[in-house]
Amino acid sequence: MGILNLAALWMAWTIPVLVALYLLKLRRQDRVIPSILLWQKMLRDTRANAPFQKLRRNLLLLLQLLVLLAVLAALARPYIQWRQASVSRRIIVLDTSASMQATDVQPTRFDAARARVRDLIDAMRGGEELMLIEAGGRTRIASSFTSDRGALRAALDKVVVEDAAGDLAEAASLAISVGKTQRECEVLFFSDGSNANLAGLQTAGLQAQFVRFGESGDNVGITAMEVRSGRGMDRRPQVFLTVVNFSAEPKVVDLGFYLDGTLIETRNLALDPGMESRQLLQRPAPESGILEARLEVEDALSVDDRAWAVLYPGRTVRVLLASRQPDPFLERILLLDPRVDLSRVEMGLYDPAISGFDLHVLKGFSPPAPPSANTLLVAAQVVEWAPIQEVKERPLIVDWNRNHPVTRFCQFDGISLESAVIPQLPAWGEPLVESQEGAVIWAGQNGIQRIVSVGFDPLQSNWPLRVSYILFFENALSWMDVIAQADQIRHVRAGQVARFQADAGVPEVVVSGPDGFRRRLEVGLDRTVLLSDTMRSGVYRIEGMDEPWVFCINTLSRVESAILPGEKIDFGRHGELAAGTVQPAMREVWRWFILCALLVISFEWWVFHRRAWV
Amino acid sequence: MATITFDTEFLRRLEQLQLVSRKLFRGAGKGERRSRRRGLSVEFVDYRNYVAGDDLRYLDWNLYGRLDQLFLKLFEEEEELRVTFLLDTSGSMDFGTPTKLAHALRLTAALTYVGLSAADTVRISSFAGEMRDVERAVSGRHQALRVFRALESLEASGPTALNAAVRRLVTKVRIPGLAIVVSDFLDEAGYEEGLRQLLGRGFEVAVVHVMAQDELDPRWGGDFRLVDSETGQVREISMGQTTLARYRAAVEGFCGELEQFCTSRGIHYLRTLTTDPVDRLCLDSLRRMGLMR
CATH class of the missing domain: 2.60.40.10 (Immunoglobulins)
Structure with missing residues (x-):
């Protein structure tokens, strides 16, 4: 048993006030009676029969004092350490994503959740074990099952809220899979539920509770920021920015741009509820420095009110073209980008380890060793260092990846190929254009090196006659652009x-x-x-x-900026978990005191009207 | 001041009644009651040996002829009955509707009329703070109206002092008779000593306990400051159901004690409410309790 609001006890000054008021007694009506003999006799009898007549005489005062004490006790917010569930193991999934920094719950959602977890730890009974999983940008087991409260508290203290977008699904998946291996295990989700779509996770046979933290969705945030430094002829930096109003009310915000801490531009944005505002900042000349976009707004979440970008002057993209035979089509395409400084080398003189080039374009051959820079392989050949490959005659293109930056906006239907090298893709490779036999064009990033491989000679197909031919190489150059990288x-x-x-x-x-x-x-x-x-x-x-x-x-996360707390955790076809309150470890019992006060005051009212005392 | 009037029919019926005493008392004069004295009535009672100087007219000559001894025949003496009313006129009697005093006066007047009609001698004393003689030994029905007027002049005031009144009475009365105490007996000093003194002095005592309905069963509730009408004492009280029940129990206990005290000592006891009709009391209740016939 403890008290949460000790300050309420200062209200105890009301007790002597009540006694003083009682001493001032109520005004009684005079009534002349024949004789008080009989009344005295009654009083004598009453006193003789009841040893606590003095107490009874002041029954009303006592009852009123009892009511006052009960109210004071309720104001002091007493609590008992008590819990209803009888599970022996609990897995706590504590959301540490950026949205938990929202201050709509004081001091923050995360602090409130952590305090609740600490209560739960404090209320652990003997033999009860608890596991703590941190659900932030990455899922982390802060503490495995233990009944050591000290260790749990220490682990909890190390858990901090992040600026990253959280992945509750991953943490939930871990918790549920662990929970299902335990007997009498309960999974508790301490989250705001703002991104609580866990469709596909099956909680059947597992006790689970969702303890929600958060009250409002009042937030305006920067959800996207993209910088293009040194692109184009004039190499002027461009900053693209998206600001979204997630609150239910219109907002007027000031968007300030600071370069190395100096304000360079301010924009006033009027945002309706749910409105998205895209902003473009173009600087008049090439410049470098740290650009900060800052929203001046009063909302619940501040982490998404700032975003930073690095501006720097661009430079020439140095491209080395090595081909078995000259390919004017390919050269023209490469030279379409004014930044490209194209160098040509014969196939026999090509050294994969040559430095000083941002991009190697190899046409019609594959080097004996992998190149040291980003590489575009056109009409790639079977080589030892590359994945296992085989040559297929007249492969028929059946599908292509429409979302990859390299094949975006490209149409590959109706393209006839003479032959193509079909590789077995490495783990980091991704098929872009697929035939019935396999990928004829693939791309991937191995470490910091990006490779795009076209498994056939475009000149042996009708592809150069299509628009997609130009688009593909433009996309590929952009994707492998070291500056963009x-x-x-x-x-x-x-x-x-x-x-x-x-x-x-x-x-x-x-x-x-x-x-x-x-x-x-x-x-x-x-x-x-x-x-x-x-x-x-x-x-x-x-x-x-x-x-x-x-x-x-x-942070730049639309999901985290949308801080409106969720009503439930959705497990898709496996049901949902409505937001509730876990039986608090420190169960506040002020309601019982208020109930007692009501009962006593009712009794006092009854006694007053019965006047069962003199 | 209450006017005491009775209708003719009631008076006529009262005239047919007489107060009854279980004891035989000596009277101060001739009357219609048997006396302990042997007298000159026609009712033979006993013999006694002749003593020189006895009236020879009462010798039983037949007995002398058979036994050759002189016996004197003794006859009952018929004398008056001395009825003494002790009427409580204390302040507490001025309560009720009608007041306890008014009720007591009417009842006393009716009983006085019965006594006067039966040639009894009636003495009426009132007591409050001190005893006061209202009427000193009147007899004869023609005195009734005067007695009534005297009764009408009484007013309720002062504290009850039954014991003191009885003490004075017993010192003043030479010949005891029937003593009828009409009171509410709300006397802090108690009633026991006074009634015992009356018995000890040889009175046959009848107690008429007058109570008001409001006194027996109060119908008021709330927070009150009770003021004693006689002593001015104050008690604060909150009237509720429980308090009322306790008060009723206390009243019943008080009345029961008084009745028990009386019946255990051969004292006639009658409890009457101010709302009881006097004619019913006289023609029914008092007759049933044996005080009248």
């Missing part, structure tokens, strides 16, 4: 792994970020640096290389 590398979404390429000979780098973030990272064999701890948005710097590398981590 750099844009992507410099802009990471919170929760995603940031991948960089260190300078040659650098054994380790130091990454520093907001809130004193600092990590020392080893450089991999392929000069790759991986940073997985990307849960906090902001501007990060990598030191230890020839030139400091700056990148930004942004």
Whole structure:
């Protein structure tokens, strides 16, 4: 038993006030009677029969004091540690996604949820075990099943809310799969339920509860930001931005753009409920620096009110073309992009390890070793380093990926091929255009290297006569554009792994970020640096290389910005879990005190009207 | 001041009644009641030896002829009955509808009329703070109207002091008779001593306990400051069902104690409410309890 609101006990001054008021007694009506002899006799009898007559004389006062004490006790919010469920094991899935930073529940949804989990830990009984799963950008088991409250509290203290979009489904899948292996196990979801579509997960035979945190959906946020630095002839940076009003009321917000902390432009946006505003910022001249977009708005979630981008001047894309025979079509297409600085080399002189080129375009042959840069293979041949391949005659194109950046807007129907190399794709490869026998065009990213392979010679098909031929190569060049890649590398979404390429000979780098973030990272064999701890948005710097590398981590999640708490967790055809309240570990019992006060006050009313005392 | 009037029919019926005493009392004068004295009536009672100086007219000569001894025949003496009314005129009697005093006066007047009609001597004393003689030994029906007027002049005031009144009465009365105490007996000093003194002095005592309906069963509720009409004492009380029940129990207990006290000592006891008709009391209740016939 404990008290949550100790300050309420200050109200105890009302007790002497009540006594004082009672001492002022009610005004009685005078009534002359023949003699008080009989009344005295009655009083004598009453006193003789009841030893607590003095107490009874003040019964009303006592009852009123009892009511007052009950009300004071209720105001003090007493609680008992008590729980109804009788499960021996509990799995707590604690949502740490960005939306849990919303302040519609004080101090935040996450803090409220964590406090509730702490209550649950405090109320654990002997033999009861608890497992804690963190459902943020990545699912993490904060604590496996244990009955050690200290360890659980320590694990809980280490759980922090992230700026990343959460994946409740993954955490729920883990919790449910673990829960089903246990007897008498219950899964508790502590979440705002704003992204609680867990269709496909089966909770049958498992106790589960959804404890919802959150009250409103009042939020305006930046849900998308894309930067194109140094593109085009004039190399002017372009910033695309999307601002969405998720609240139910119209909002007027100021969108400010800051370059290296200096305000360069402000826009006033009037947003109706649910309205999406797309903004384009074009700078007049090539420039570099950290661009910050900042929304000046009072809403429940602040993490999506800021987004950062790295601007830097662009440069020429150096392309090395090596072909078995000259291909004027291909050369013309490559030269369509004014940034391209095309170099040609004969097939026999081609060295896969040659440096200084951003893109290798190989036509009609495959080198004995994989190239060191991004590579576009056209009419690729069977090689040892490439996946197992076989040549198919007259393959018939049956389907293509319409969503991949390389094949977007391209139509491949009606294209006749003479022959094509059909590979067995590596794990990182993705088929783009498929025939009955397999992929005739595929793409993939191996580490930081991107490869697009066209398994047939376009000149041996009717493809060059189609518009899709030009579109395909334009898309492929854009996708493999190192500058565009750099844009992507410099802009990471919170929760995603940031991948960089260190300078040659650098054994380790130091990454520093907001809130004193600092990590020392080893450089991999392929000069790759991986940073997985990307849960906090902001501007990060990598030191230890020839030139400091700056990148930004942004939340940019429409799902997280839509903070309206969900009413349920939807398990699709397996049902749904309505939001409820887990039987609080610290069960507040003020209602019982109020009930007692009502009962006593009713009794007092009855006594008053019965006047069963003198 | 209440006017005491009775209709002719009632008076005529009262005239046919007489107060009854179980004891035989000596009277101060001739009357129509048997006396402990041997007298000159026609009712033979006993013999006794002749003593010189006895009236020779009462010698039983037949007995003398048979036994050769002189015996004197004794006859009953018929004397008056002395009826003393002790009427409570304390402040507590001024309650009820009609008031307890008015009821007591009418009842006393009716009984007085019965006594006067039967040639009894009636004495009426009122008591409140002190005893006061309303009428000193009147007899004869012609005195009735005067007695009535005297009764009408009585007013209720002052504290009840039954014991003191009885003490004074027994010192003043030479010949005891029938004492009828009409009171509400709401006396803080109690009634026991007074009634015992009356018995000890040789009175045959009858108690008429007058109560008001409102006193027996109050119909008022709420928070009150009760003020004693006689002493001015105050008690605060909240009247509710439970309190009423306890009060009724206390009243019943009080009345029961008084009745028990009376019946255990051969005292006639009659409890009457102010709403009881006097004619019914006289013609029915008092006759049944043996105080009249």
